[in-house]
Amino acid sequence: MISTPFTEVFGVRHPIVQGGMQWVGTAELVSAVASSGALGMLTALTQPTPEALTAEIARTREMTDQPFGVNLTILPSIKPIPYDEYRHAIVDAGITVVETAGSNPEPHMPFFREHGVKVLHKCTSVRHAVKAQAVGVDGVSIDGFECAGHPGEDDVAGLVLIPAATRVLDIPVIASGGIANAQGLVAALALGADGVNMGTRFMCTQEAPVHDNVKQAIVEGDELGTELIFRTLRNTSRVASNAVSRKVVEVLAGGGAFEDVRDLVAGVRGRTVFADGDLDAGIWTVGQTQGLIHDVPTVAELVEGMVSEAEELIATRLRGLVTGAA
Amino acid sequence: MISTPFTEVFGVRHPIVQGGMQWVGTAELVSAVASSGALGMLTALTQPTPEALTAEIARTREMTDQPFGVNLTILPSIKPIPYDEYRHAIVDAGITVVETAGSNPEPHMPFFREHGVKVLHKCTSVRHAVKAQAVGVDGVSIDGFECAGHPGEDDVAGLVLIPAATRVLDIPVIASGGIANAQGLVAALALGADGVNMGTRFMCTQEAPVHDNVKQAIVEGDELGTELIFRTLRNTSRVASNAVSRKVVEVLAGGGAFEDVRDLVAGVRGRTVFADGDLDAGIWTVGQTQGLIHDVPTVAELVEGMVSEAEELIATRLRGLVTGAA
Numbered sequence: 192m193i194s195t196p197f198t199e200v201f202g203v204r205h206p207i208v209q210g211g212m213q214w215v216g217t218a219e220l221v222s223a224v225a226s227s228g229a230l231g232m233l234t235a236l237t238q239p240t241p242e243a244l245t246a247e248i249a250r251t252r253e254m255t256d257q258p259f260g261v262n263l264t265i266l267p268s269i270k271p272i273p274y275d276e277y278r279h280a281i282v283d284a285g286i287t288v289v290e291t292a293g294s295n296p297e298p299h300m301p302f303f304r305e306h307g308v309k310v311l312h313k314c315t316s317v318r319h320a321v322k323a324q325a326v327g328v329d330g331v332s333i334d335g336f337e338c339a340g341h342p343g344e345d346d347v348a349g350l351v352l353i354p355a356a357t358r359v360l361d362i363p364v365i366a367s368g369g370i371a372n373a374q375g376l377v378a379a380l381a382l383g384a385d386g387v388n389m390g391t392r393f394m395c396t397q398e399a400p401v402h403d404n405v406k407q408a409i410v411e412g413d414e415l416g417t418e419l420i421f422r423t424l425r426n427t428s429r430v431a432s433n434a435v436s437r438k439v440v441e442v443l444a445g446g447g448a449f450e451d452v453r454d455l456v457a458g459v460r461g462r463t464v465f466a467d468g469d470l471d472a473g474i475w476t477v478g479q480t481q482g483l484i485h486d487v488p489t490v491a492e493l494v495e496g497m498v499s500e501a502e503e504l505i506a507t508r509l510r511g512l513v514t515g516a517a
Numbered sequence: 518m519i520s521t522p523f524t525e526v527f528g529v530r531h532p533i534v535q536g537g538m539q540w541v542g543t544a545e546l547v548s549a550v551a552s553s554g555a556l557g558m559l560t561a562l563t564q565p566t567p568e569a570l571t572a573e574i575a576r577t578r579e580m581t582d583q584p585f586g587v588n589l590t591i592l593p594s595i596k597p598i599p600y601d602e603y604r605h606a607i608v609d610a611g612i613t614v615v616e617t618a619g620s621n622p623e624p625h626m627p628f629f630r631e632h633g634v635k636v637l638h639k640c641t642s643v644r645h646a647v648k649a650q651a652v653g654v655d656g657v658s659i660d661g662f663e664c665a666g667h668p669g670e671d672d673v674a675g676l677v678l679i680p681a682a683t684r685v686l687d688i689p690v691i692a693s694g695g696i697a698n699a700q701g702l703v704a705a706l707a708l709g710a711d712g713v714n715m716g717t718r719f720m721c722t723q724e725a726p727v728h729d730n731v732k733q734a735i736v737e738g739d740e741l742g743t744e745l746i747f748r749t750l751r752n753t754s755r756v757a758s759n760a761v762s763r764k765v766v767e768v769l770a771g772g773g774a775f776e777d778v779r780d781l782v783a784g785v786r787g788r789t790v791f792a793d794g795d796l797d798a799g800i801w802t803v804g805q806t807q808g809l810i811h812d813v814p815t816v817a818e819l820v821e822g823m824v825s826e827a828e829e830l831i832a833t834r835l836r837g838l839v840t841g842a843a
Contacts, residue, residue: 337674348663348674350695351805369676378704
């Protein structure tokens with residue numbers, strides 16, 4: 192066992208989080224993560240309505256008796272999203288851990304506090320982490336430049352961002368981005384973090400609800416196989432390099448506007464990649480960690496293996512390097 | 518003491534390298550690093566002629582009885598550089614460790630091998646590291662995206678790049694970029710590296726031959742205070758964010774060519790920053806690690822403190838997190 196302030200505050204066995212992943216964070220994956228002793232999060236907005244989220248929470252509970260959380264990502268969108276109803280669906284179902292992301296969590300804190308919910312806020316900079324701590328979140332999950340999805344616009348890598356953050360924060364810190372194995376877990380702990388978040392690694396497990404072609408693409412891909420899209424729109428996203436993402440980069444670099452790529456980036460296309468395994472059907476999210484992923488284990492194999500290898504790495508390799516007197 | 522295959526192969530006490538730094542890697546800094554038990558490198562091309570390098574090696578030897586190396590960076594340049602004469606100056610002076618950088622080390626290997634020189638090759642990708650191992654270098658120093666100076670064009674951060682590299686290499690690997698303290702050293706060891714390289718951290722020591730204004734700027738700066746210049750020329754360099762570097766970024770982003778910024782980036786301007794402390798006089802190199810640097814210690818304080826803190830981090834923090842049975 193590896194116990195940290197994060198495992199204590201959030202009430203889980205292992206300091207490993209499977210945070211929100213659009214189209215991926217459903218009952219199949221989240222229940223497996225919960226049963227493994229890590230902290231899985233259902234992705235609220237993967238469900239089309241608050242009622243569907245309520246049903247998905249119930250379905251997850253049928254598959255595990257261990258605790259899990261819900262990710263609520265709050266972003267500007269064209270079609271208004273009933274965030275308030277999703278929030279109520281979460282607390283009415285008795286969920287006690289929420290991962291917030293995408294904007295300042297402050298407006299949601301009184302409601303979650305009142306309902307006894309622990310909040311893990313995801314952000315991409317030291318200043319946003321400090322702000323989140325100030326408004327009362329229970330922990331922060333900090334994404335470095337190498338992460339899949341939204342790294343922000345600062346481009347600070349985890350080796351620097353995590354120790355810069357842990358130096359000034361008192362609440363538990365989860366290192367996110369660039370981590371896919373025991374080496375990354377121990378590195379994160381050495382940098383002062385209290386645990387790790389993994390997305391791409393959990394996408395490439397037996398239980399992840401994505402087509403086998405996607406998992407094989409991650410196994411075969413390397414650390415070079417991603418693109419940063421929407422850079423010119425200051426809404427950067429790291430996604431798999433494919434015909435669609437490269438086209439989006441090209442159009443925007445050539446002075447194009449969002450309207451010029453709107454059809455290419457439609458979310459339904461990404462869902463098609465995951466469901467049908469047509470890797471060039473649309474934009475899909477993956478991180479540089481695919482260079483560290485070489486198999487498709489069950490979630491239990493992954494989590495138990497990571498924790499026992501991390502213990503071994505600390506006890507054997509690192510201790511073994513320390514020799515004689517300083 | 519922390520002993521690794523790197524300290525064994527390269528014959529130094531500590532797994533810490535101060536690699537080549539233009540205008541900074543002179544006898545003052547390198548002798549202090551050597552005396553501390555880390556591996557310092559004189560920067561060959563900071564000396565105007567091979568004869569001047571010979572004299573600088575002699576001057577360093579007057580200041581320390583410990584071994585040190587020489588960095589030889591081989592890049593395309595407008596004015597032809599007599600690399601062959603620099604190589605001869607290095608081996609004629611009895612130097613036994615060389616850091617190569619900037620291009621494929623293969624053409625130089627027979628000469629260095631013949632003269633009993635250990636070669637540490639600096640590169641920025643797994644494929645270049647594998648190639649360097651194949652042509653016979655004794656170790657590789659791998660720069661991640663977060664490094665100062667030349668990160669290459671792949672933009673892979675150290676958290677991913679280092680374990681991806683150490684997985685496929687047999688020779689010692691030095692993690693470079695993003696590391697400035699004991700946390701980074703232990704993280705690098707956890708990721709499979711055999712040591713770390715630091716540039717910005719060594720620039721901000723008492724002995725570094727740069728103006729105090731530069732050291733104060735590093736202490737006061739944070740992880741956001743860098744710019745990537747020459748991106749459009751595919752010769753990216755991470756430098757301090759100042760009026761000059763921001764202008765260079767602007768001109769090139771607007772479609773400018775190298776000729777349009779040639780005067781702004783003239784090396785003599787960077788030398789002026791370091792010598793006179795006028796921080797806006799030109800381009801000067803610094804890394805994201807300035808967000809982790811809060812003091813100006815002596816080199817001995819820095820190296821000894823890092824090693825003993827790293828030992829403590831392994832023995833206390835990391836061991837302490839491992840609890841009970843898995």
